[in-house]
Amino acid sequence: MASTSTEHSKEVAKAAKAAFEQSQLIPSSERISALQAVHAQLKAQKAEILLANEEDLKAARTEVAAGRMSDSLLKRLDLTQGDKWESMLQGILDVASLPDPTGTVTYARELDDDLELYRVACPIGVLLVIFEARPEVVVNIATLAIKSGNAAILKGGKESHRTTGLLSKAISAGLAQTALSETYIQTVQTRDEVSSLLELDQYIDLVIPRGSNSLVKSIQNSTRIPVMGHADGLCSVYLDESADAEKAVRVVIDSKTNYPSACNSAETLIVHESLLTTVWPVVARALLDAKVQLLCDEVTLNALKGLSPPLENLDSRVRPATPSSYTTEHLSLTISVTSIPSLQAAIQFINSHSSHHTDAIVTESDESASIFCRGVDSAGTFVNASTRFADGFRYGFGTEVGISTGRIHARGPVGLEGLVIYKYMMKSKDKKGHIVSEFGTGKKQYKHNPIIAETVPF
Amino acid sequence: MASTSTEHSKEVAKAAKAAFEQSQLIPSSERISALQAVHAQLKAQKAEILLANEEDLKAARTEVAAGRMSDSLLKRLDLTQGDKWESMLQGILDVASLPDPTGTVTYARELDDDLELYRVACPIGVLLVIFEARPEVVVNIATLAIKSGNAAILKGGKESHRTTGLLSKAISAGLAQTALSETYIQTVQTRDEVSSLLELDQYIDLVIPRGSNSLVKSIQNSTRIPVMGHADGLCSVYLDESADAEKAVRVVIDSKTNYPSACNSAETLIVHESLLTTVWPVVARALLDAKVQLLCDEVTLNALKGLSPPLENLDSRVRPATPSSYTTEHLSLTISVTSIPSLQAAIQFINSHSSHHTDAIVTESDESASIFCRGVDSAGTFVNASTRFADGFRYGFGTEVGISTGRIHARGPVGLEGLVIYKYMMKSKDKKGHIVSEFGTGKKQYKHNPIIAETVPF
Incomplete structure (x- = not known):
C-alpha cells in the first residue's frame, strides 16, 4: 500500500513538473483561456458535482449524528449554501481578469555596451496545496495557480472527496481544451500520498498548507520543501x-x-x-x-x-x-x-x-x-x-491566496504576487559575445546603467 | 553537556530576538554608525586577531601534515593571504555606503477617505548563518546583517574558531559603542549549539547555510525554520x-x-x-x-x-x-x-x-x-x-549575500534585498476611526486609489 502510494505520488509529481516546464513556452494569454474553459466545464457539470456534494453531505450527516463531526464542519462541506457555487464560479472570472503577475521586469541594467540584464517575474513551479473541509478551495487554488503560471497538486479533506474528485475532473476537462497539460492541476486523496509528496523536493517547489497551526507545524517538520504557512492569527x-x-x-x-x-x-x-x-x-x-x-x-x-x-x-x-x-x-x-x-x-x-x-x-x-x-x-x-x-x-490585491504568518517571500495577506518569483535573463549583443575575464582592474568596468523596461525585449 | 548547550543556545537566541526587537525603534542611520564602529574596532585589534589566526593556521598545518586536512582548506583559513584583510575591512565601508534596503514603500493605497495602507520594506528578524572554513565570512555576514537591520547568530568552521572568536569580540565591541545591542551579532562554536538553535523557531526567522549541498540538505531536514539554501551550481x-x-x-x-x-x-x-x-x-x-x-x-x-x-x-x-x-x-x-x-x-x-x-x-x-x-x-x-x-x-547589487538556488523569497545572486521582507502599516485619520462593518454591499466601497510615496508618512 505504502509503496503503491509512493509510486503514484512520484508519477503525479513528475507529471506536474513536466506540465509546469512545458507551460513555460506557452503565452500567458493561454492561461486566461484555460480559466474560461475551466469555468465553462464547471458550469456544464454543475448537476453532477452537486449530486456528489449531496453524497458527501449525507455521509457527513451520519458522522454528525454519531457525534464524530461538528456541525460547523458539515456546513463548510455544503457547496449549495447561499451563493457559494455562484461566487466560486465568479471568482474564476475575477481572477482571470486580474493583471498577469508574471513577465514584469523588476530590475534591469546595462552591465556593459550591448550586455543587458533583466529580472523578470515568473512562476515558482509546482505547488502542493493541502487544505481541509471546504471543497470550493480546489477551484479557488486551481484558479490562482493557473493565473500565476504554477502547476499544482491539491489535497482536500477526506470528508469532501466525492465533491473535490468531480471538481478536479471538471478542471482537467477544461485544461484538456487548451495548450496546457491536463496534469497542470491534479488532486490526490490520501495522507500517504501527501507524505510521499513531501519527500519529492526535486519536483515540488512550495508547500502551502491551509488549516490549523498544528497542520502547518507538522508539515514544516516533515519536509525539506519550503512551506508558506498560514498559521494562527493572534x-x-x-x-x-x-x-x-x-x-x-x-x-x-x-x-x-x-x-x-x-x-x-x-x-x-x-x-x-x-x-x-x-x-x-x-x-x-x-x-x-x-x-x-x-x-x-x-x-x-x-x-x-x-x-x-x-x-x-x-x-x-x-x-x-x-x-x-x-x-x-x-x-x-x-x-x-x-x-x-x-x-x-x-x-x-x-x-x-x-x-x-x-x-x-x-x-x-x-x-x-x-x-x-x-x-x-x-x-x-x-x-x-x-x-x-x-x-x-x-x-486591493483583487484576490487572496491566504494570510502568511511567515517572514520570508510573502508576509501578511498574499495576492497573486505571492505565487511568483523571478529569474534573470541576460543577453549580449556584442559581435564576440561577453566574457567575465575582460572585466576587472585595468580592464573593462561594469556600467550598471538602469534600463527602463516593463517586459524583456528579447 | 547537551542540556548545557541547549540552555546556552536558548539564551543566545532570546538575546538575539530581544536585540532585533529593540533595534526596530532605532533609526537606520545608527546602523551605519555601527558599521563604522565595527570597522574601527577591527582595525584597532588587527595584531591580536592575526595572532589568533596564526594559531589556527599552526593547528591546521599539523592536520595537513597528518593528512587530515586539505591544502586548499588551509589556504582558506589564512586571513593574511593577499589583500584579504584589507578587502574585508573595505567591504564594511562599501556595504555601509549602499542604499538602505529598509524603509522603502513598495505598495500604497488609499482604501477609503482618510484610510491609508503602506507596504514597507523591513528586516526579516534573526538570522542563523552557518558557514565553513573562511573566517572573514563572520565579518561579511555581520556587515550585511547590520546594514539590513537583522540580528544574526553566526557559526563558523571549528578550524578557525580562534580567529572567528576574536573577530566576533571586535564586532561586539563596536556594537557596544552604538545604540544597537552587543547581542545584535553573536557567534556560537559547536554543532550541538547549532542543533539546539535549529529547534528555536520562535526566536530565529531564517537559516542561511553557506557551504556544501549536503550541509544545506541536512539543515533543511532538521528544522522548521525557513532555509535560504545556496546549493550546487551545476x-x-x-x-x-x-x-x-x-x-x-x-x-x-x-x-x-x-x-x-x-x-x-x-x-x-x-x-x-x-x-x-x-x-x-x-x-x-x-x-x-x-x-x-x-x-x-x-x-x-x-x-x-x-x-x-x-x-x-x-x-x-x-x-x-x-x-x-x-x-x-x-x-x-x-x-x-x-x-x-x-x-x-x-x-x-x-x-x-x-x-x-x-x-x-x-x-x-x-x-x-x-x-x-x-x-x-x-x-x-x-x-x-x-x-x-x-x-x-x-x-550591480554592490554586495552579495550568496547565490540562492531556492525558488522562493530570493533566487539567483542575492543582494541586501534578499535579507528584507515587508510589513503593512495602516492609518485611519478619520475622526471616528475605521471599521470593516461599514463596508460591503449597500455600504461603503473600497477605493484602492494608488498613493505615490517612497516612505511611510507617519
Whole structure:
C-alpha cells in the first residue's frame, strides 16, 4: 500500500513538473483561456458535482449524528449554501481578469555596451496545496495557480472527496481544451500520498498548507520543501494613554465581533492603565453588550467591580484570565484583557505573545502611532483601524491566496504576487559575445546603467 | 553537556530576538554608525586577531601534515593571504555606503477617505548563518546583517574558531559603542549549539547555510525554520545550431576556466549535433589548450577522433562520460559534454540535469535565444554571455549575500534585498476611526486609489 502510494505520488509529481516546464513556452494569454474553459466545464457539470456534494453531505450527516463531526464542519462541506457555487464560479472570472503577475521586469541594467540584464517575474513551479473541509478551495487554488503560471497538486479533506474528485475532473476537462497539460492541476486523496509528496523536493517547489497551526507545524517538520504557512492569527488591539473612547469602542468591537472565527479577529485587548476608570469601562460595557465574554487580568477585572451603574451578571460574563489566555486563539466571542503601564510595555507584550499577524493601536498621538507601527513586529500594524482590514481583497490585491504568518517571500495577506518569483535573463549583443575575464582592474568596468523596461525585449 | 548547550543556545537566541526587537525603534542611520564602529574596532585589534589566526593556521598545518586536512582548506583559513584583510575591512565601508534596503514603500493605497495602507520594506528578524572554513565570512555576514537591520547568530568552521572568536569580540565591541545591542551579532562554536538553535523557531526567522549541498540538505531536514539554501551550481553552456564559433569558444572557455571552483562555472557543455564537425572540434581544441579534461558522450567523442590535424593525447585528455558525469559539480578543469538533436532537447536536458542556477546558450538566432531563456527553468538564462556573470556585484547589487538556488523569497545572486521582507502599516485619520462593518454591499466601497510615496508618512 505504502509503496503503491509512493509510486503514484512520484508519477503525479513528475507529471506536474513536466506540465509546469512545458507551460513555460506557452503565452500567458493561454492561461486566461484555460480559466474560461475551466469555468465553462464547471458550469456544464454543475448537476453532477452537486449530486456528489449531496453524497458527501449525507455521509457527513451520519458522522454528525454519531457525534464524530461538528456541525460547523458539515456546513463548510455544503457547496449549495447561499451563493457559494455562484461566487466560486465568479471568482474564476475575477481572477482571470486580474493583471498577469508574471513577465514584469523588476530590475534591469546595462552591465556593459550591448550586455543587458533583466529580472523578470515568473512562476515558482509546482505547488502542493493541502487544505481541509471546504471543497470550493480546489477551484479557488486551481484558479490562482493557473493565473500565476504554477502547476499544482491539491489535497482536500477526506470528508469532501466525492465533491473535490468531480471538481478536479471538471478542471482537467477544461485544461484538456487548451495548450496546457491536463496534469497542470491534479488532486490526490490520501495522507500517504501527501507524505510521499513531501519527500519529492526535486519536483515540488512550495508547500502551502491551509488549516490549523498544528497542520502547518507538522508539515514544516516533515519536509525539506519550503512551506508558506498560514498559521494562527493572534491579533490584539492596544488602547493607548491618549485613546479616544468612541474610536476605542468602534475598533475593538469591529475587531472582535465582525467575524470572530477569522484569523484577523482580535483575541487580546491591551489597556493602558491610565484608562482603567475612563475608557476601559466604556469599552467593557460595549463588549458585554455585544455578548463578548471577557477574560481579564486582576487590574482590569477590579476596575469593573463597583461601577455605577453596575455591570449586570459580572461574574458570569467576566472571568479571570490565566497566562494561557493570552496565547489562545479564541475564534469566538471571547477576548483576553490585560493592562500595561506604558506603550513600550504594550509593544513588548505583543511581540512576545502575538502570532505577528496584525495588531492595532487606538491613539490620538502621532508619536505613539509611529512608535507602535515600527516597534510591533507584525505583518500588519494599524492605527485607529480594525484588525479585520488585514485581507487581500481589502488591501486591493483583487484576490487572496491566504494570510502568511511567515517572514520570508510573502508576509501578511498574499495576492497573486505571492505565487511568483523571478529569474534573470541576460543577453549580449556584442559581435564576440561577453566574457567575465575582460572585466576587472585595468580592464573593462561594469556600467550598471538602469534600463527602463516593463517586459524583456528579447 | 547537551542540556548545557541547549540552555546556552536558548539564551543566545532570546538575546538575539530581544536585540532585533529593540533595534526596530532605532533609526537606520545608527546602523551605519555601527558599521563604522565595527570597522574601527577591527582595525584597532588587527595584531591580536592575526595572532589568533596564526594559531589556527599552526593547528591546521599539523592536520595537513597528518593528512587530515586539505591544502586548499588551509589556504582558506589564512586571513593574511593577499589583500584579504584589507578587502574585508573595505567591504564594511562599501556595504555601509549602499542604499538602505529598509524603509522603502513598495505598495500604497488609499482604501477609503482618510484610510491609508503602506507596504514597507523591513528586516526579516534573526538570522542563523552557518558557514565553513573562511573566517572573514563572520565579518561579511555581520556587515550585511547590520546594514539590513537583522540580528544574526553566526557559526563558523571549528578550524578557525580562534580567529572567528576574536573577530566576533571586535564586532561586539563596536556594537557596544552604538545604540544597537552587543547581542545584535553573536557567534556560537559547536554543532550541538547549532542543533539546539535549529529547534528555536520562535526566536530565529531564517537559516542561511553557506557551504556544501549536503550541509544545506541536512539543515533543511532538521528544522522548521525557513532555509535560504545556496546549493550546487551545476551550470551548462548550450551551443545552438546557429552558434558562432568564436562566441562559442569565448563563452565556453570563460564559463569553464575563469574560476573553476566557483558555483557559477560551467560543468556541462551541450552541443547541437549539427555542429559536430564544425564548431565542436574548434571548441574542443580550445578547451584542451586550456588544460580542460573532457568527459564526452559517444557522439561527441567520436567526432574528435580522426580530426586533422589530430588532437594530441586524445585518450588521456578526453574520456567517456558516464550518466553521473552530467550531475557532477566538477569544480575543476573538467567538463562533461553531450550532444542533442534540438533546442527542445537541450532545454529538457538542462531542466532535468542542472541545479537551476545559471545556463547559457550560444546562438545567432533571436528565436532560439527567446525560447531558451523562457524554457530553461533556471535562476539565470544567458545569451552569448558567460555563466560567470551570475554574481551580485556583476549584477550591480554592490554586495552579495550568496547565490540562492531556492525558488522562493530570493533566487539567483542575492543582494541586501534578499535579507528584507515587508510589513503593512495602516492609518485611519478619520475622526471616528475605521471599521470593516461599514463596508460591503449597500455600504461603503473600497477605493484602492494608488498613493505615490517612497516612505511611510507617519
